[in-house]
Amino acid sequence: MSKTTIYDVAEAAEVGIGTVSRVLNNSEKVSDETRNKVLKVIKELNYYPNGMARGLALQRTNAIGVMVPSFIDHFFVEVLRGVQAGLNQFDLDLVLFKVDKEEKDKHINRVLQGRKVDGVLAITLDLTKEEVNKFKELDLPLVLVDDYQQDVNSIFVDDIAGVKKAISYLIELGHQRIAFFDGPLESNHGKQRLEGVKIAFAEAGLEFDEQLLQEGDFTVESGYQSMKKILDVEERPTAIFAASDDQAVGALEAIKEEGLSVPDGFALIGYDNIELARYLDLTTVSQPMFKMGELGIETLAKLIYSKQDDLIKKKIEPKLVIRNSC
Known part of the structure; x- marks a missing residue:
């Protein structure tokens, strides 16, 4: 039988981990009602924190x-x-670090210096194994969000499945010449989304025209420039699939500048389902962005407070949201 943890107590008492810690340390910052509720749960669950665990708890920053x-x-x-x-x-404070991908190493060292946080979420950063090892060497809990590595706690979306849904939908509508605006091809997302495109074409018995692939960086400007290039292709595609909604927004701007429209001139699909996509009536692959952030914190809290040894992997299935851009 697994040993009861401070995380279990907090969940049963419906309070944050920090509140349980304050009760255990006789802090005056807890109301009598809350203190009694927590103490009752501690008794019911037969929870006895050992001296070492108490010492570690006192060293925590209660920040991630x-x-x-x-x-x-x-x-x-x-x-x-x-x-x-x-x-x-979870009664945790937040410390935000803006990390430029070109200078990741410098920023990661800044995060790790001084151990001012109890754990870290890395969102869409394509960390290398060497960068991940820096966290492991310091025994600092790490969760990847919108990213995946086999030996790291990860919250991620099934990119291949999402892309296949988009391409398959366009093929069902009769499109065979489909341009794909990808992100950086060396990035995890760039690789996975391009693989999804090729698989969807192969499963439909079609061949993807590599001349219709545009590498970008998931931004509006990238989508705009990619669309400008595609407009110069001798045999234009009939549909555009963008690897982000921002790229789709840029593509839409270029299409309108050409005096064309969506879906009459081109069918257009994005990826993410940001709020703007709804107002633009954009068909898109929906990622549960809010949920990914929430799951990231829940996973990190388990690692910090439960000292869980098993890796946590949560793969999320994206959905195709059909609107009127196709």
């Missing part, structure tokens, strides 16, 4: 670090909303 490439991108804003919702359950 979140490393993210951007604070303003639509995708990351939504994930961070989920992070904040998760934090509200």
